[in-house]
Amino acid sequence: QVRLVVPMAVVFGPGSVPRDLPRPLPFRDVQEMEISVNVRTSVTSRYEMHYRSTTPREEAALAAVTAREADAALHPLQDTTMGSLTMYVVPETSSLLPQGINVYVGKHRSALVRAVGSLAALQARLREVTQVMSFTASSIAAALSDRVPSGQLSPDARRYLKSSLGYEITFSLLNPDPKSHTVDWDIEGAVNRYVKPVLDKLSLVANFSVDSQILYYAVLGVTPRYDKESSSFLLSAHSLPHVINPVEARLGSSAASLYPVLNFLLYVPERSHSPLYIQDKDGAPVSTNAFHSPRWGGIMVYNVEAPASPQASLPLHVNVDMARVMEVFLAQLRLLFGLSREEVPPEFLLENPGNEGLADWELDHLLWAHTVENIATVSTTLTSLAQLLDKIGNIVIKDDVASEVYRAVASVQSAVTKLSLGHLHAAFQASKEAVTSSERAFFDPSLLHLLYFPDDQKFAIYIPLFLPMAVPILLSLAKIVRETRLRKKEPTKMD
Amino acid sequence: LQDQAEQFLRSGHTNNWAVLVCTSRFWFNYRHVANTLSVYRSVKRLGIPDSHIVLMLADDMACNPRNPKPATVFSHKNMELNVYGDDVEVDYRSYEVTVENFLRVLTGRIPPSTPRSKRLLSDDRSNILIYMTGHGGNGFLKFQDSEEITNVELADAFEQMWQKRRYNELLFIIDTCQGASMYERFYSPNIMALASSQVGEDSLSHQPDLGIGVHLMDRYTFYVLEFLEEIHPASQTNMNDLFQVCPKSLCVSTPGHRTDLFQRDPQNVLITDFFGSVRKVEITTETLPLDRDVAAFESKFPEEELATEPLKYAEQLPVAQIIHQKPKQKDWHPPGGFILGLWALIIMVFFKTYGIKHMKHVF
Numbered sequence: 086q087v088r089l090v091v092p093m094a095v096v097f098g099p100g101s102v103p104r105d106l107p108r109p110l111p112f113r114d115v116q117e118m119e120i121s122v123n124v125r126t127s128v129t130s131r132y133e134m135h136y137r138s139t140t141p142r143e144e145a146a147l148a149a150v151t152a153r154e155a156d157a158a159l160h161p162l163q164d165t166t167m168g169s170l171t172m173y174v175v176p177e178t179s180s181l182l183p184q185g186i187n188v189y190v191g192k193h194r195s196a197l198v199r200a201v202g203s204l205a206a207l208q209a210r211l212r213e214v215t216q217v218m219s220f221t222a223s224s225i226a227a228a229l230s231d232r233v234p235s236g237q238l239s240p241d242a243r244r245y246l247k248s249s250l251g252y253e254i255t256f257s258l259l260n261p262d263p264k265s266h267t268v269d270w271d272i273e274g275a276v277n278r279y280v281k282p283v284l285d286k287l288s289l290v291a292n293f294s295v296d297s298q299i300l301y302y303a304v305l306g307v308t309p310r311y312d313k314e315s316s317s318f319l320l321s322a323h324s325l326p327h328v329i330n331p332v333e334a335r336l337g338s339s340a341a342s343l344y345p346v347l348n349f350l351l352y353v354p355e356r357s358h359s360p361l362y363i364q365d366k367d368g369a370p371v372s373t374n375a376f377h378s379p380r381w382g383g384i385m386v387y388n389v390e391a392p393a394s395p396q397a398s399l400p401l402h403v404n405v406d407m408a409r410v411m412e413v414f415l416a417q418l419r420l421l422f423g424l425s426r427e428e429v430p431p432e433f434l435l436e437n438p439g440n441e442g443l444a445d446w447e448l449d450h451l452l453w454a455h456t457v458e459n460i461a462t463v464s465t466t467l468t469s470l471a472q473l474l475d476k477i478g479n480i481v482i483k484d485d486v487a488s489e490v491y492r493a494v495a496s497v498q499s500a501v502t503k504l505s506l507g508h509l510h511a512a513f514q515a516s517k518e519a520v521t522s523s524e525r526a527f528f529d530p531s532l533l534h535l536l537y538f539p540d541d542q543k544f545a546i547y548i549p550l551f552l553p554m555a556v557p558i559l560l561s562l563a564k565i566v567r568e569t570r571l572r573k574k575e576p577t578k579m580d
Numbered sequence: 581l582q583d584q585a586e587q588f589l590r591s592g593h594t595n596n597w598a599v600l601v602c603t604s605r606f607w608f609n610y611r612h613v614a615n616t617l618s619v620y621r622s623v624k625r626l627g628i629p630d631s632h633i634v635l636m637l638a639d640d641m642a643c644n645p646r647n648p649k650p651a652t653v654f655s656h657k658n659m660e661l662n663v664y665g666d667d668v669e670v671d672y673r674s675y676e677v678t679v680e681n682f683l684r685v686l687t688g689r690i691p692p693s694t695p696r697s698k699r700l701l702s703d704d705r706s707n708i709l710i711y712m713t714g715h716g717g718n719g720f721l722k723f724q725d726s727e728e729i730t731n732v733e734l735a736d737a738f739e740q741m742w743q744k745r746r747y748n749e750l751l752f753i754i755d756t757c758q759g760a761s762m763y764e765r766f767y768s769p770n771i772m773a774l775a776s777s778q779v780g781e782d783s784l785s786h787q788p789d790l791g792i793g794v795h796l797m798d799r800y801t802f803y804v805l806e807f808l809e810e811i812h813p814a815s816q817t818n819m820n821d822l823f824q825v826c827p828k829s830l831c832v833s834t835p836g837h838r839t840d841l842f843q844r845d846p847q848n849v850l851i852t853d854f855f856g857s858v859r860k861v862e863i864t865t866e867t868l869p870l871d872r873d874v875a876a877f878e879s880k881f882p883e884e885e886l887a888t889e890p891l892k893y894a895e896q897l898p899v900a901q902i903i904h905q906k907p908k909q910k911d912w913h914p915p916g917g918f919i920l921g922l923w924a925l926i927i928m929v930f931f932k933t934y935g936i937k938h939m940k941h942v943f
Contacts, residue, residue, distance in 0.1 A: 231704060231745050244594065244860070247703060279870055306813075325861045327813050330627035333857075343696060365863045375864040380594045380705065383864060408872045416868040426866065440871050469743035527744065530691045533683060537733045561929040 087460060088129045089453065090507040091219050092169045095136045095211065098147050100176040101200035102138070103207055111137035116208075120222045122229050128457065130225075132215060133507065139173070147173060152181050153436060156191035163195055168449055168509030170218055171195040172211060187432040188214055193445045217429055218446040220453040224423075228458040231465070244379035245423035248455040248462075250521065251292035251344040254280075255382075256414070257336060258405075259303045262355035266389060267400045270351070272297045275407035283415055283442030287422075289510070290451055294342065305352065306331035309361055315370075318354070318361045320386075325363070325376055328384065347421060348382035349414045353389060353403065360388040375413045383417035385410060415442055422451060452513045456504065459516035463497045466523040477534045486529045493522035591849070593707040593748045596857040597700060598623045598633045601682060603714030603723045605639035605674075610794040611785050613641045614653050615713045615755055615801040617663040622808040623709065626856035634685055634700055636672035638714075638724055648792055655797050655805060657789035671698050679729045686710075687740045704745035709753070709854045713801065716756030718779055719764075735765040742768040749842070751854040755800045757782040760836040772842040772849070774822070776800030777833030784832050799831045813856050819846035 097110065114134045121127040139147065146158035155173075163171045175181050177200045182189055187210065189197040196214050201207045227245065246252070256276070260268050276295055284293045305328045309318040320328070336348055354361040362370040363386060377383035387410065389403050419425070424447045426435055438444045467490065474480060496519035503512035600623070602616035620635055642653050642664045653664040672681055684690050685700050702708055714721055720728040741747055752773040754762050759775030766773065776783040776798065785795035786802045797805075803826040811817055823837050823846070839846050852858050915923075 244705075322861075322863065326858045327627075329859050329861075330629070330813070330857050333631075334629040343699075343701070363863070371863050371865070373864050373867055376861045377864050378594070378859045378861045380703075381859060385864075408870055412867040412870050413864060415870070416866045417864050419868065420862075420864065420866065437869055439869075442868060466744065469740075472743075473740070528688050528690070530684065530689050533680065533687065533689050537730050537736075539730075539732070558925060558929050561933050565929070565932050 086127075086129065087457065087501055088131055088505040089220065089225075089457070090131045090133060090505055091215065092164075092166075092507045093132055093134045093211075093215065094164065094169075094171045095134055096143060096171065096173045097136070097138045097200075098173060098175050098179075099139065099144060101174040101179075103200065103202065103204045105204050106136075107204075111135065116212075120225050122226055126229065126461075128225055128229075130220070131505075134211075143173070147175060147181065149181070152183075152189040152197055152434070153191075155181055155197065156189070156193070156195060156436065159195060160191075160193050163193065165194060165445075166508070166510070167445075167452065168219070168507060169194060170215060170446070172198050172214060174198050174200050174207065176200055183434065185432065186434045189434045190214070190218060190436060190446070191444070192436045192438050192441075194218070194449065213430065214433075217433065219449060224450070224454055225457055227423075228454040229461050231461075245454075246345065246347075246380055246421055248458045248520075249291060249345050250517065251294070251342070253342050253344045253346045254284075254293060254295045254418075255336070255346060255348050256295070256297040257348060257350045258297075258299045259332065259350055259352045260299065260301050261304045261353075262357075263301050263400065265356035265399050265401060266353055266403050268299075268353050268403045268405060270299075270405040270410075271407055275411050279408065279411040279415065279440065282440050283418070286441050286443060286448060287451075289448065289513075290455060292344075294344075298337070300332075300335055303332055303335050304355075309354075309358055315362075318358045319364050319370075320361065321364050321368075322366045326378075329378060329381070345380070346382075347418070349417065350382070350384040351405070351410055352384060352386050354386060356399075359391065361386050362388075373413050373416075375417065377417040377420060379421065382421070383414060385413050419443060419447075423454070424450065449509060452509055456500065456509070456513045456516045459513075459520045460497055460500055460504075463493055463516070463519045463523045466527045467493060467497075470523075470527050473532070480532060480534050483529070483531055486526050486531065489522045489526035489529075493519050493526060496522060591707065591749060591844070591853045592705065593853065594705040594860060595702070596628050596632060596707050596709070596854065597702045598628055598709040598711070599636075599685060599700060600633065601636045601677065601710075601712045601714075602638055603677060603712065603721060605724055607639075607641070607644055607646045608794055609639070609714075610641050610653070610792070611797050612713045613637055613639060614655055614663060614797045616711065617653050617665075617668070618655050618661075618797070618801060618805040619711045619753075619808075620668070621663050621665060622805065622811075623855055626808075626811065626852060627813050628855075628857045630667075630669045631697065632857070633669070634671050634698070635669065636677045636682065636685075637670050637674075638677040639674060646793075654789070654792070655802065657787060657791070657796060669697070675724070677724060679723050679727050679733075682723075682729065683733065683737050686737045688744065688746060700746070702746050705748050706746070707749045707751070707854050708747045709751045711753045711755075712762075713755040713798070716754070716758060716762065718758045718761045721754070721756055721762060731762045731765045734762060735767060738766060738771060739768045742770075749844075749853070753804075755783060755798050759783060760838075763838050766838070766841060769841055770843060771838075772819070772846070773838040775836045776826075776831070778836050781833040800826050800833070800835060803830060808851075808855065811851050811855065813852060813858060815850075815852065817851045819849040819851065822851060 102110070114136065116132045116134065118130045119127050120130060140162070143159060143162055146162065147155055149155040149158055159173065171194060173195065175197055179199065182197060182199055187199045191197070196218065198210060198214060201210060256272055258268060258270055258272075260266060276297070280295065284295070287293065307320060307324045307328050309320045312319045332350065363374055363376060365371050373385070374388070375383060375385035387405060389401065392401055419442065424443055429435060436444065438447070470490070474482070496515045500512045500515035500519060503515060600616050600620050602612045604612045616635070616637060620633065623633060624630070641647060642651050651664065652662045655661050655663050685698070688700065690699055712721060714723070716722060719731045722728050738750065747770070749770045750772070752763060752771060754774070755776040756762070758777060758779050758781065760778045763773035763775060777800075784799050786797045786799045788795045804822070807822065807825045826835050828834050
């Protein structure tokens with residue numbers, strides 16, 4: 086049974102302590118909740134809460150003017166192990182949080198929560214905060230998607246990237262009209278300045294490798310419509326699925342590694358189809374001019390302004406604004422991983438993570454989901470391997486396959502133990518090792534059992550071989566037996 | 581609410597793969613290669629890229645010395661459609677098409693040195709199309725004239741794929757004699773199967789071409805190709821129409837299908853769910869605000885330059901060591917029980933029948 090333990094500290098600032106505390110501060114409390122995935126599988130979530138009041142230094146930090154400054158000042162005073170959360174409760178009338186906002190979630194692993202009258206109401210609000218900052222029942226169910234009975238989970242729930250040991254990111258610039266546009270993009274600089282910080286933060290989750298390419302004369306598969314009102318070309322939402330395929334063949338993703346590939350394409354439309362806008366389902370142009378496909382990547386359309394004078398010499402030199410492009414691509418990268426900020430209740434204010442790309446609690450969110458997914462994958466793999474070996478007795482298990490299986494079992498047990506102790510990082514590393522070992526054991530080339538030998542084939546092969554040979558042998562045996570019997574009788578007959 | 585209803589009828593896959601296998605060699609089996617290439621062509625036209633297609637052809641017809649029209653493979657004697665095309669990418673060719681390689685591709689138990697183009701890298705959201713053609717019989721399919729794959733092995737391979745969630749839904753099409761016997765033993769969920777003939781019936785070929793000298797295509801696949809030529813990536817034709825392709829009047833054999841393992845109603849399954857590659861897209865509405873005035877980033881985990889020795893071409897293999905290696909001593913094992921018993925029986929019978937005095941000739 087998997088138990089997910091989240092160590093939490095709830096710190097009451099001056100004037101925010103609810104009146105109906107069961108015991109005086111500080112005290113500890115535990116809340117357990119069961120997330121049931123199917124009839125046999127369930128995951129227990131356990132929040133170990135430590136209620137205490139602020140230390141003088143924390144009080145000084147909470148006296149800041151804005152929530153962001155308070156959060157920055159509180160950061161060095163917190164427990165920053167992965168998976169843990171700290172909530173600071175500020176008085177109801179505090180001006181630290183803007184009007185109408187009840188919760189401020191910072192960049193790290195802390196939140197500022199506005200006090201409510203009773204402890205029960207405060208706990209309800211704290212539960213909401215933990216749901217946002219660690220995991221929800223649906224995010225765990227999505228991670229264990231292959232165990233959920235298929236009627237219950239909508240097809241869209243399994244759209245985030247599966248947990249993998251590494252990912253390959255490819256940035257491609259598509260220039261279908263090099264005669265009109267000479268496009269320059271400083272991709273190396275952009276990767277170094279904007280992408281590397283994000284990937285660095287995500288490097289705990291997996292290995293990332295980045296490459297880039299420029300493709301000429303690569304066209305979209307769809308002809309955009311000309312709209313007279315806006316004098317621009319429009320791509321409607323339902324033609325977008327057909328855009329990707331003609332391009333994919335030229336992307337060369339088969340040459341990349343065995344890891345899942347994420348493609349980010351920047352398309353500069355032809356002179357004759359400029360400007361090109363993407364329309365959403367309601368017909369409104371999309372502000373980012375970009376769309377993404379789950380588990381594949383994203384495409385952004387970069388429009389080039391028409392030259393001032395119609396006699397301007399072609400080709401036009403285009404310098405791509407990489408910051409604007411990377412803002413969209415990195416947002417798409419977050420969405421592909423499932424880090425969306427859209428389902429947050431309206432009275433929450435989430436701090437912008439800045440160039441790091443994701444907040445610490447979002448990283449934790451990913452780690453929870455991936456750890457649970459890894460553990461489920463390992464147990465399914467090892468169970469099916471055991472069933473396979475039971476069914477086909479002839480398969481020989483090599484020593485290294487056996488040792489990989491032992492290692493996988495040990496690692497997954499260690500991962501489950503560490504999860505129940507609240508050590509998220511160690512649990513994640515153990516689960517990664519478990520997945521590597523179990524995949525290596527399951528997909529070992531020596532485990533291929535080829536010979537299916539049904540009984541009627543056994544008869545058909547051996548009988549024509551042995552029956553003619555056996556006939557004289559059996560007859561001779563019968564003769565021998567008869568002779569022996571006769572000889573036994575004879576001494577009594579002869580005198 | 582309609583959106584939700586739509587969601588449950590849709591397939592829920594994010595990528596498509598195709599494994600197309602032609603199992604027979606020799607020039608007179610031209611039609612099997614033409615079958616496979618016509619499915620390959622349709623699948624590419626409808627959007628599945630080469631990186632997601634594993635094409636296995638047991639023999640080369642286009643460049644066969646007996647081909648009067650080299651570099652072409654035609655599907656009909658009017659020579660309108662050259663299914664070989666300009667950009668065929670064959671992943672397993674000639675003698676590499678074996679039962680073992682086929683099962684390795686399906687189950688993923690591939691040696692680590694296999695290139696990416698020869699692997700089926702599907703995941704739990706992949707819809708896979710598997711098309712097989714060749715000579716077959718009741719419960720088996722012949723590979724390369726020397727081995728066969730049975731329906732039980734195939735069903736077990738699919739079960740191994742399901743255990744590892746290597747597919748979301750699988751469409752299995754087979755065009756051989758008695759093809760329906762190959763899908764009788766499937767027991768894994770989410771598999772739909774089509775075959776060109778029932779057990780006891782032969783699948784017949786289409787017309788021969790007198791110029792090329794062989795039969796160009798099999799009837800079932802010929803009519804399937806005709807059907808698929810009408811499909812374009814946005815079409816809404818469903819599987820029920822594919823089941824109607826090639827009725828007995830045209831095909832002489834009775835095509836069969838099996839949908840009991842499949843969860844969705846074939847009415848709601850689009851042809852492009854398996855033959856094409858229509859991706860789900862979402863509009864990107866969020867951006868990540870970036871601070872533009874940032875200097876070059878110092879990574880927390882600087883890449884270490886591994887000090888490697890320069891490799892010399894001539895020293896890749898320890899040649900001297902290999903050619904002077906003594907052959908490995910194989911351990912001698914005494915003969916097993918069955919052989920011993922057989923020989924003992926034969927010797928005993930011989931000497932009993934002919935008398936013991938012959939023993940001295942032996943010793």
